[in-house]
Amino acid sequence: MKVVQSAEGTQAMFAREDPFAPAPPCREALRWKIASKVFVVGRRPAVGSATTGASTLGERETYAENLAEALSGARKKQRRQKAAAHPDNVVTYDQTTGALVRRQGGVVPPRESWIIPRRRVPPKVPEPTWHAPWKLQSVVSGHLGWVRCAAFDPKNEWFCTGSADRTVKIWDLAKCSAGAEGGLKLTLTGHINAIRGLAVSDRTTYMFSAGEDKKVMCWDLEMNKVVRHYHGHLSGVYALALHPTLDLLITGGRDSCARVWDIRTEKQVMILGGHTNTVGALASNATDPQVITGSHDCTVRLWDLAKGKTMCTLTNHKKAIRAMRVAPFEFSFVTGGADNLKKWQCLDGLFLRNLAGHRAVVNALALNDDGVLVSGADDGSLCCWDYRTGYCFQRFESTPQPGSLECEAGVYACEFDKSGSRLITCEADKTIKIWKEDPDATPDSHPIDMPAWTKQCRQQKRF
């Protein structure tokens, strides 16, 4: 690099590597050359052979020198220096604007028409927000099977859990989180197989449950009875969501489609087909895309509900999508599977961020208003992420309750309560665990590991 004189005589100029310089011999070609030389040097050919270019000792020596030079990269450097020093290739740039001013021995095209090879700029490292780590507060046992799903009352007084023991249980949040007696308020029976989806309406007194028995039911919580059945799924129902503004219920299941039901008339309004495998996760928005489905065929689809058509299909995931969560504070959503968690812009499905590091089959995602994202996996591992940056600030394992097998450590659902201060996880050891933020933790006691985070951000990503 060489500083040259100023073009206008007022500004200091400096030379950069010229984008238009003739390319040095590429590495492949060089290697080929070296390989041919190695053949000559290494294996002694027959004397007088026509195919060998180097039969004399002197030639061999020069080749050996060449080879050593090539291997050390010295020749490449030399050549580059020579090219830069050539008057035709000296280019001057404006220091303040960076605009090309003059190129000796050539016509300078206007800036718009340049084709400049893109240089890899190290990505900016976003500063993660500090969150207190989470710790176990109490364990609630009462279910007789895997606990598969949970939902909170809009008033935050109780929560309901659905289990593989075919029951929905309603628990008092305060009593359960304090570990007091009598936390179980009610047990609802009616399903004949594991319950996989629950939702509590915040506009009516209804609760909705869906199960592997193809049933979708509407419970009236004033009478504690089933008041409506939504009949039509051809196989088990794995996900359920309520439309935030309309009286619509959306369910998705093993028949690889999502069905939209009118809550009042029990009629199936629409069938959102297109997935080629089980629909494992669902979310619903008030504006388009009103329905987002994640499927075991590794795609996410955003749906236009008025037309009943796919707006966009996202194919970035490599493994089945088992969990999905829409952010309450910004218009984005996060999906999770066995490979990575991925963050998307809700409006058009623009890919925003890849949250790598949870190396397990992620079954559940929960997100609160503070921007804490929790992912729970099949092997009982939980990760807490800063949602904005994707920094994983805590990793922990949930311990299975005494008497259960090692393989029964698994998180099937996690849910933040309405205030976001309590996290409940539904687990394979038949318990519900309630977690809270560590009140003693400070940014000093649990600092953000900036070096590791920087390294993670800087490294080349393949996903």
Add this chain to the structure above:
Amino acid sequence: MATARLLTLPAPTREYVWKEKAGPVQQKLQQEDVALPPPSYGERVGWKPKKLSDYGDGGAYPEVHIAQHPLGMGKKETTAVVPLEVDAQTGQVKYDAIVKQGANRDRKVYSSLDDIREKEGDSLALPSAEKEAETAARTQAALGAIIEGKINSAKPTHVPEACARRAATFVRYTPNPTAPGYTEAAKQRIVKMVEQQVDPMEPPKHKHSKIPRGPPSPPVPVLHSPPRKVTVADQQSWKIPPCVSNWKNARGYTIPLDKRLAADGRGLQEQTVNNNFATLAEALYIAERSARDEVRARAQIRQQNALQEKEAQEARLRELAAEARRERSAVAERAANTTTRRYEDDDSAEEAHQGRVEREEARIQRKRERERQMRLDNAKGDLKRSRLERERDRDVSEKIALGLLKGTAKLEGEAQFDKRLFNQSAGLDSGLGADDDYNVYSKPLLDREDANAIYRPRLTQDSKYGDPDDQYNKLKTTSKFAPPDQAFAGTEGAKARQRDGPVQFERNREPPAADEQDPFGLDQFLSDVKNKRP
């Protein structure tokens, strides 16, 4: 500048097919060779226009009865080939064109390398309330129509649109005056168009055939890296060993029992029992034995004590008995004269004998009664009811004679009538029931309500069932079965005496001793006081 760019750019390596926006007809016309002109008018029988050039500048042949598309007019362009398009900005091939064709025009498709790079979002703001309301209204309208259609079609009175009779329409028809058959009289006609009635039960005239499903929408570009090569560690961690049955071998045949036992290594293991088990058992045995010894010794001592006490008591009793016998013999000797004198009379002897016989008879009768009662109580079925219960239903005339029952004589007012006669809007029949019902009386003759309540615990002020301490004391102090020979309180000697004859009284002849008459010297004191008074 363009020349400069051309200079700098390398020569294109690929050729692109550009979609032809206009002029397909001209192109085709150019391609086709205009060899044979169409036959002239009147000689076109059996001739068909096949090429575009057959139509010349345009215009169809009305005498040729096939579908004709002069200059390609009205012909649908159908092609399965999507032309390759290139992005104007980047110069890259638009791979999403295949996804976005046809009805999927407004689909968002991500296909570039930039779409898999991490980035900050550009429109992350939450949607406004107006937007939400607008979307809700739009969706409601769209879905409402669907729901309404579904509800209507489910109604039993629903008639499909195709079957519904439409109202008749009228058409004013003006015939061509030059046409043959034209009459002046009918310059204009009004034609009534009525739908032909269709038999709803008519079988379909054509065979229904299932239309195969249309092709799915084209696949979206896949934006993830190819799957990683499975490492050995991964493979090993996913290896699930096959289950080995104890009962069936790999071919599915049942393993014989001896082989199974030999295979499970049951005999190979030497079973060792921890020494501590033996120690514990021994310690327990010793402890138990010593405890038993102690208990036995204690029991023996207690027994000896009891024996000694008993002997002492018996000795004392024997002494007392001897004394009593001595006293009694003295009394008997004294009274012997009077009793012998009394029984000398024959009449009285006769009376005594008669009385004894009567008493004996009564005793025998009572015994019989008791036995009968016992037998009845032991009997099964209805007889097993208690006597009280059995006698409840029996003749009550005795009780009435005794005045125990008052009957209905004293009832006044409504009570003397059958209650079923009152408040019957449906007449007497409804109240009295059927003829064969055995409900002659509205209530039982004898009101035994109070008898049932006798043994019920009464409510007291303290608690529902009375004071437990009171009841306990009562039970403890009062004996239900007083022994016949119990002594009266305050009599001499706590123990009752055995009697061998009727109770006899004797006058106390001896005057009481001075100290017995005034044991505390009260009379003496009083007289002294009296005498001393002046």
